[in-house]
Structure formats: C-alpha cells, structure tokens
Amino acid sequence: MEKPANQINRREFLLRSIFLSGFGAVVATLTWIFWDLWTGAHRFSSSRWVLVAPLNRFRSDGIVPFQEFKIAILRTGQKLGAISMECTHLGCLLNVVDRGFFCPCHGSDFGPLGQVYSGPATVSLPWHDIMNRGGDIWVHLGKKIAEPKWLML
Amino acid sequence: MKARENFFKHLHPHSIRDRTLDPLSTLGLGIVCMTCLLLLAATGLTLLLYYVPHQDVAYDRILHIMTTLRYGKVIRNLHYLAANVLIIAGILHLARVFFTAGYKGRWLNWIYGLFLLGLIFFSNYTGYLLPWDQTSYWAIKVGANLTTYFPGVGPSLKNFLLGGEEIGPETLIRCFGLHIAVLPFLWTILTSLHLWRIRKDGGLAAPEEGKPVRLPSSPSLYRAELAVGLLTLTLLFSLSLFVGAPLSDRADPLHPPNPAKAPWFFVGIQEMLSHSATLGGVVIPALIGLFLVFSPAIDRSKETGGRWFGKERLTLNLVFALIFLGQLFMIFVGQWFRTRNWGLKFPW
C-alpha cells in the first residue's frame, strides 16, 4: 500500500535534518580543534607574556634594555614601564642613549618616554603591558599600546 | 536520471548491486583505510606546521607540540593511532579481497593495492623516525639493517633510506621529505588509480547471478560509507583516550637499548632473521611477495569474486591463512616474547 507522498517526504526530511545537524556538529567540533591548532603558533612566538627579569634588577631609576625581546624597562619614580625598542620608522632596534633612544638606521631620536624628538620617525614609541608575578617582571610582547601602562612599586 | 551534481557523487557509480551494501561482503575495510588516510592527512598537515626535521630540535619540537600547544597531544595521538590502524586495516582489507577472490579479473587493481600496502609500510617507517627519541632512532637503525640481508639491492636500499652509511641528520631530512612530500604524492596517485579501477572494472567483484537486484547509490551507498567512516573515527577517537603516542628519552647514538627492536610491523622480519639470515630475511619475505603478486595468475578457479572461502580455492586460502598467521605469530613473538640480547622470555 502506498504511503501518502507528503508523509514520506516529511519523514525523510526529518531524518536528513538529524543527520545533517549531527554531522555538522562533528564537523564543527573538528574544525574548532584544527582551527585552534592552525592559529596556535602564538604559543611559540612572540605574541605572549614573557618573563623578563626579577624585580630586584630594577633597583634605581633608569632604562634597562632587553634586546632579545626588543623592549626596555624604564623606572622613573616608583613605577616601572615597558617600552618598545623598535623604531616606529622602519622597525630597526634602537640604541639606548642617556637622553633616551636613538635609531642607528636613519637617525631617529626619541626621548626617555618614547616621544619623538627628531625624524624620520613621526610616531612615538608604543608601550607594552607589564605585570609583576611572583617577584618577576613579565611583559606582554604581542600587543602594543599607545599610552604607557605603569606598574607601581 | 539526474546529472551527477557533485564530484563526490561523480566518483561513485549511479547504481549498485544490493550485495554491495551487505556489510559481510566487504566489511567496509576499504572505507576504514580511506578514513584513516584522510585523518592522517589532516593531522599530518597540522603537525607539519610545528615540526622541524633537525636532530637538535626535533625532539624539543615534539615536546612543544605535546605540551605547549593546545590539542597538540590530541593531534599527535590521532596521527599515531591512525597510522597503526591503517596498517591493520590495510592487511585485513588485503585478506578480505584474497579470501573472497576479489582480484578476479582485476589483477591490475590488485597490484595497485599491493603498491598501496608498500606505501603504508614505507610511510609508517619514515614517520617512525621523526620524533628522534631512543625508540625511533634505534628502530630505524635496526629496520635499515634488516634490508641489508637482501642480496644485491640490500645495501643500496639501506644507503638510500639512511642518506648515507650511518643514521644521522641526513636520515632525518630524508625521512621527513619522503614522509610529507614524496609519499603523499604517490599516495594521491595510487589511491586515485585504485578507486578509479573499481569503476573501470565494473564495481566490486561479485558472484555471477542471473539478474542481480540493483539500487541507486543515492542515498544508501553514501550513507553507508559515511557511517563506516564515522565509526572509524569513533574507534580512533576512543582509542586516543587510552593509548597515547609514546615518547622516550632523546636519541643517544652511543647507547642502544637492549633489546633494540624494529618498529612492530617489521619486528616479525627481525624475529625471522634471528633464526636464519637467508631464510628468514630474504627467502620467506621474497616468497610471500611473489605469492601475493602472482596469486591472481595462479588462481585457476572459476570464481568471479565476492564469495567467501570458495571451495575451489581451498589450497590458495590455506596458503594465505598460513602466511597470515605465521607472520602474525612472528610479530607476536618478536614484540612480546623477546628480551635482552633477543633472549626468549614469557611476558607473564
């Protein structure tokens, strides 16, 4: 005996939607896992918090450069900040001089808080997030911020 | 008839015999192999992003993948499990085809299949070395030495595998290049040929019937294949909850472990070799190889395929079963019953 056509279609439709959603969920989960892995390089790379030095390295005011991270920790008054040492012109590593920072590539000059004194750079140096964890100073290398973030001592 | 609307449907026949859907006709093993292969490709490409084939950093990279990377351990485990399940499924698939005389009228595809089996072993072997830990270093050393027993080509084969006389940085680069580029290239070609031949040969080998019942492939075949694929994934995912990809100490070329064993899929040959170099290492593997290659020609039965354990093929089936069980036994003994200095020891 033939079943009515619309009933067959409905049942078939229901079955197919269940399959599709189930299968879709599987694909979604697996995609999530693989997506996470394919974009997971930040764990290996520089977009992360790094342990820079223990707190007792910064006993007096001044600038302490950390070339391997391309940052410098400056202490003024009772606060610490982490400033980027990449020249805002074309990215060369800056040198620390007694009045601030100097770029050996094209001669850009920056003040002690990263403000541009003379070009060709036009943008002042950005800062990094900084924190104290367990007596060590950690700096977040990935994200650069325009306004300084100070760590009070 | 509707035109074939996509590539997936285009690959499949428009209609199938009803016995194709019967699980007992093929046990779905071909799909199991295919799924393993796809999972290996996906996980392998992911691992490829983070691995470095240099002997000083390879181990560190594996550590990084396993501990620092989120889901890194999961992916590595799945890659390891899929590789091993592929060996087992491949061999079972071979056995199924043999016992059902599926090669009847399909000798070329049978040869392609044997090539694929060779690729399975080769891929597993080259991948085994990549972690560069004690187990893998010495397993590859032993494995390479196993080939030297082959007259003529043996030593050259060993030099090819090792990239020189000794295992060293060249070996790692070579195994890596083979594993991720050369072999996948061959895989793609041979898998395509293998699947294409199924269509060209008129579908799965089946017993002759007057007027077989046919069904459209859509949706039955696709759903059945998908189901088997998902079940394989289920198996692999659940195994990964209990079994992990192993990692031992860093490779130390000066201090071999005792005993030093080839990878499990070659340890049967190592066991045979320990009894007799020529017989175990050369003659028996060669005979097995020749038997497999030429059995469709030796097979004079009137079977057309699809029937399990046909009486006409009793001798052939017995020989195959003997080979299968014999090699299985050798692997068991080599893997679990051998201790220091290859002495015999009961594992309980």
Add this chain to the structure above:
Amino acid sequence: MVQGLNHRAPAWVNALLFMATFSTLCLALVLAYKGWKEDQALHHSAQEGGSEIIADIMVNLSGIPYREHCMTCHPQGKAANLPGQHMVFRNHPDIAPHSMDDLGCTGCHLGEGMAGDLIISHGRVGTEARKVLGGEDVQASCYRCHDLKPLPGAEKAWEGFQLFSMNACDTCHHVDGTAGGIYGPDLSAVGSFLSLRQIQVAINDPKADPENSIMPKFALSPGQIKAISYFLKSRMRESPHETPMEKMVKVRKQMQTTGRGTMKVPASAGDLLREKKCLACHRFQKEDGQIAPDLSYMAYMRDKNYITDFLYSPGKRIPGAIMPSINLTRQEEEWMVRSLQNRNLKDHFHKINPKHLYMMLCQRCHAAKGDGSGMIQPNLANFPRAFWKNTEFFRRIPDERIVKSIEKGVSGTSMPPYGELLGHEAIHSLVDLLFREFIRTDRRDKDLSLSLPGKPASLLPEERVQKQFIKHCSECHGRAGNGKGAQYLRYLPRPRDLTNRPFFQSVTDERIAFSIFDGVPGTAMRPFSGKISPESLWSFVFMIRELSDSHGEASKPN
C-alpha cells in the same frame, strides 16, 4: 532492475549512520573538552587578558643556549604555583654566588626545559636520565662544572669521588681526567644516559644487568653508594660552563696530577697495598676488601716470579680471573714482592686446631657451610670445591689427590699451595675435618673401581670430533671450549674452561677421561659413559689437550 529514484535507504543504514554520527560527535566533544582542560591545567591565564603565560627563558651557558619553561610553574624557582593554589611557599634556597638568571633551572636540576607538562618536564620518560634532581640530589650536578675539589654544598659528591678512587673503581673504569682502566664500560658520560637510581642499582647489584658482568659487588653502604652515584651523575657529555677549549685543558691537567709523580717509600706492606688499591678487593692481615683472596700468607705460597708474573697478567696464571693487570715500575715491583713476602706467621700454624684453620684459611672461598659459596666465590673464575654432602665426588677420588690439592694447590685456579704454611700433619687433620664435618663419610670409604675403556688404536678425524663436541659439549662449554656456552649462566659451578692451560697441564689424560666418562658429582657434568664411544672419549681428551695446549703428561704444578 533499478528501483525508484526516490529510493529510501534501508532502515539499518539509517540507524547505523545515526549511531555513528552520534558516537563520533560525543567523542569529538570529549576530545575537545579534554584537550581544553589539560591546556588550562598547564597554562593558566594571566590576571587580566586571559592569554597564556609561558615563561620562555633562554640562558646562554658558554655558547650553548638552553631554552626553558620551568618558571611557568615555578616562578623564581619556588614550589609549583598551580591553578587552585593561592599560596606560593617554599622559596628557592639561596644559591649565591650562582643565580637563576645566569644559569636557568635545567643546568642544575636537569629535567626537560621545553616540555610543559608534569611528567616530561620532570624528565620522567624512558631511562629517566634527565629526571629532575631535588633536595640533596642536586649536588650531583655540581661537578659538571666545578673542578674536582672539596666544595661546600657538594660534600657527598666529593665523598663519592674519593670512594670512587679508594675502591679501585678507576682501575677498571675510565673516566675523563683519571688514568682509569678499560675493563669496565667508560663512565666519562654515564650521567648523560643513566639516572641516579640506575647508577645506584648498577653499583649495588652489578650482576643484575648484564648477567655475565664480571664487576664484583663491593662492600659499600647505601650512603656510600649514593655518594658515588652523585659523583658519577656529574660525569656528563655536555659541560655547560666550559668551552671545549677549557674542557681540554682541564682534562689534561687532571691526567697529569693523577699520574705517578714521585713515589715515596711506603712505611709498611699495608701502605703499598693500600696505595695501589689492592686492599679495595684483597685481604691483607687486618684490612679486607672482601672481594678477592687473602694475601696475608703469600710468603708461604708463591715465589717472586709468580707474583710479578701474576701482577703483570693475572689471566695467564688463572684464566678468567677478573683482576686487572697491575702495571708497576721495577722499583714498585720490588717493594710489592718484598711486602708480600713477609714471613713471621708460620710458628703458630701447627698449633691451631683444624676447625680454626678452616675458618681462617678456607672459609673465605669454600664457605662456613662448606658448600663452596664463600664470601668471594662470585668473583672467582672457578667455583671452590663443594664439600658439604658432596660424598660421591670424594668417594671416587684417591686420598692422595685431596692431600695434593691442599699441599700443592690447583694450577689455573685460585687454590694456592698450603704445604709450606701448614705442614703435613695439619693438612691431614684438616682433611679429616672435611670428611667428618662436611663430606659426612668415612675418609677411607672409597670406590675407585671404575675403569675406563681402553685407548683405541686411532682417534676420530677432526671434523667428526668437532661435530660431536658441538653436539654434546658446546651447550655448556661453548663452541670455543672456554666454558661460556649458551647455557653457562644456569650452572654453578660454571662449566670448566677447557682452554685453561695451567689447569690442564697439571692433570693426566686419565683424569680428563674419567671426568667425561663418569661425570663430576656435585656439578652439572653428567657421565657420558653410555652416550659416546671409546673413540669419541679419547678423541675428546685429545681435543681438550689441543684446546688448552697442554700435550704431554701432567707436568708438575707450579
């Protein structure tokens, strides 16, 4: 016939697909969840932001970069700061003048700096050669960089180095910087591939692995073994604080200072023996290494030639001896012989009753129980004869042979001649004692009736003898006849080394034939009387003569 286009899949296919999808989904979710959780456990978020913190530190130790993640869980070297723990307690001890900034963590503590989990990062994979050293074990790393001198904080390791030298370890084992020997494995880099625990086991139980090791078990307390292991663990392949050039200079310098230098005249025999580390194994008067025979009565046993020969090549006089060759200058040789030839003990001996004689002289090898497993038995090349209930053996040998063995010793074995020390009467009372207390039979109860088959006119051709030898004898005596057959470790006494020249020079053909024909009771040598023909028997005797190069009748034992 193809069914309709809108064909429905069979019900079971739908059911299977449903089940498969469901199970795969569940497991995929489980895997995703598990992976997430594991990751959380390892890499807890920062206070703000939520991105993972991994302490990625690179220390550069004399050109070798070490990258570490240890401080992720151990900030400033403190005890692990894991999620859920809010208290960070137990600061790292003050290690001035070292600093964690300069050295990092793995330089002293080992472990796997690049791993981020509990097990691998603490070096607990495989042999655990890189297992983290904590507590007092850390001093095992000190001498990786520091010179081998007393060092505050590494007292046990220094003690270990001294023990290594005092117990003559460096006589057999080579370690870079010492003049060491070649009998044992080279230990210059042992710390790189063995864990602390494995080193301790290797010293405490040498024959655990490998079974046929000739290393004796030295009389060391667990504390002393630990100390030695601290020293040995510091012998590593990479020394992070030295450039290769510095290392080379250091090795050369150490080799010079542990060389011979000027030899001062030793005050007494004991001094020379101690200086040359003989007492690490041997006994001399009151001091005892508990590994090798007693040298106190050497004056009455061996002459000067024997002693100098023996020192030069112990394996020539006692094949299979584990004693290494001792190279001495002519001067040292003279002093050594002189100190060993000290004669002032003999007067007592004829007064001592046989029981005490046994305890003083025999027990060391033959054991208090008389079963041959004396204190030093594991280190002897030949198992001392068992007396205890070994009735059959002693019934079948003439009394003269027993007396002769004691009087003249047994060539090619560690049994020395006691004739001069004891005198005839004492020896006989000793033999009476053996029969009374151990062998438990009447000394005169003998069965010497067995007769050998006569010598045939001609012996078997060489290939046949070889074949027979392999068939009957090689399982125990080995294919080369040196006593190391495939099964030799199962037997104690071990199968006789048939290449032992001094031994076979002192025995007659008949005795060899008897041993084969009638077997040797008390050992695994069974009688072959029914199994081989007279031709084979005497062919074997000839073969043994060949193997041991001892043709001609029994020569006088030396």
